[in-house]
Amino acid sequence: MGIRITLYIQPGAKKSEYTDLFNGMPKLKIASPPVDGAANKELIKFLSKKLGISKSKVKIISGEKSRIKTLEIDSDITEDEFIKIIKG
Template sequence: MAIWLKVHPKGCTLSLYIQPGASRSEISGLHGDRLKVKIKAPPVDGEANAALIKFMAETLGIAKKNVHLIHGETSRQKTLLVEMSFEKVESLIKV
């Protein structure tokens, strides 16, 4: 079971460590007990947060409206709420 993934009444939460300003957006393994995600966008005016939501929605095959940043707006450590089942997210993201 993935330590960075938890069940939530509305779906599941993902504990993430973000590296903004990367050469490309990708999931790059673990950072402690968090999933490490590299984001191409810079950490300026919420660009990296918007790019993170878009990237995770595309990765999971869901609409951006189903991915919510619930913690860590100005931090590298973020928590996303994804309106998708725990099992489905776990099967789509392999680390």
């Protein structure tokens, strides 16, 4: 099945990491610039590594050119579990 989650993304950071909540959304800093989809690719790579799933199981379903992105993650975790995993 999977979950849908909306994230706030800050591209061009020194390293990819979870920071905090921003307007009720998890905020992630991503260590790639928002050029030619690089930040989106880095976001998918970062989340798949953190969650221990393949990159094909993480899809951006809206907001490809926005800082606010909705993702669909093909995993049996809850939203709360997702937050705990990306914090660690």
